[in-house]
Amino acid sequence: MWPKIRRRALFGLLLAFAAELVAGGALAQTSTPPVIVIADINQILRDAKAAKDVQVQLDQAMMGYTKAVTAQENALQKTRDELERQRATLTPDAFTARARAYQQRFDALDRNVQANRQAMQQSYNDAMTKVESTALQIISEIAAERKANLVLTRAAVLFESNGLDITAEVTKRLDAKLPSLPVNLPKLDNPVAQPPDAKP
Numbered sequence: 001m002w003p004k005i006r007r008r009a010l011f012g013l014l015l016a017f018a019a020e021l022v023a024g025g026a027l028a029q030t031s032t033p034p035v036i037v038i039a040d041i042n043q044i045l046r047d048a049k050a051a052k053d054v055q056v057q058l059d060q061a062m063m064g065y066t067k068a069v070t071a072q073e074n075a076l077q078k079t080r081d082e083l084e085r086q087r088a089t090l091t092p093d094a095f096t097a098r099a100r101a102y103q104q105r106f107d108a109l110d111r112n113v114q115a116n117r118q119a120m121q122q123s124y125n126d127a128m129t130k131v132e133s134t135a136l137q138i139i140s141e142i143a144a145e146r147k148a149n150l151v152l153t154r155a156a157v158l159f160e161s162n163g164l165d166i167t168a169e170v171t172k173r174l175d176a177k178l179p180s181l182p183v184n185l186p187k188l189d190n191p192v193a194q195p196p197d198a199k200p
Contacts, residue, residue, distance in 0.1 A: 076105060
């Protein structure tokens with residue numbers, strides 16, 4: 001038994017020695033140990049005053065536009081109902097012409113709505129890019145203050161020590177630096193006006 005125990009002891013010593021060599025080499029290659037801070041950029045963009053201000057401005061703009069679209073949709077529906085009621089009294093050519101006019105108005109309204117939604121989405125994206133850029137700048141400043149050389153997103157962290165998460169501090173500074181943000185809202189095109197010949 002003794003030789004087997006001795007071999008195990010020698011093997012253990014070799015492993016310990018190898019571990020020391022590896023650790024020594026790693027320390028020699030790394031001049032400074034990593035200093036880490038953690039930030040949740042998604043939470044920052046949800047909680048920041050500027051982000052909420054952007055959303056309020058977009059919601060208000062869309063509310064007024066949606067009312068105008070709804071009114072136009074109702075007008076189109078009335079035109080369609082009236083056209084169906086007069087189908088029997090109109091000549092085929094007259095019905096076809098008015099049906100075509102109705103369809104053109106419907107298609108134009110649909111294109112208008114799609115274009116305005118895209119314009120509003122672009123305005124939102126541009127504004128939120130400014131908020132995010134400011135947040136990242138603040139994260140960089142805090143990391144420099146703490147002499148951190150590594151910033152991790154919270155989603156990538158399984159465990160953290162107290163004091164590493166700077167999310168709340170970033171949000172606080174962001175609110176002070178950028179409490180609101182005027183959004184460059186697009187000039188929304190008015191829904192298609194009802195043409196004079198829409199009614200029979």
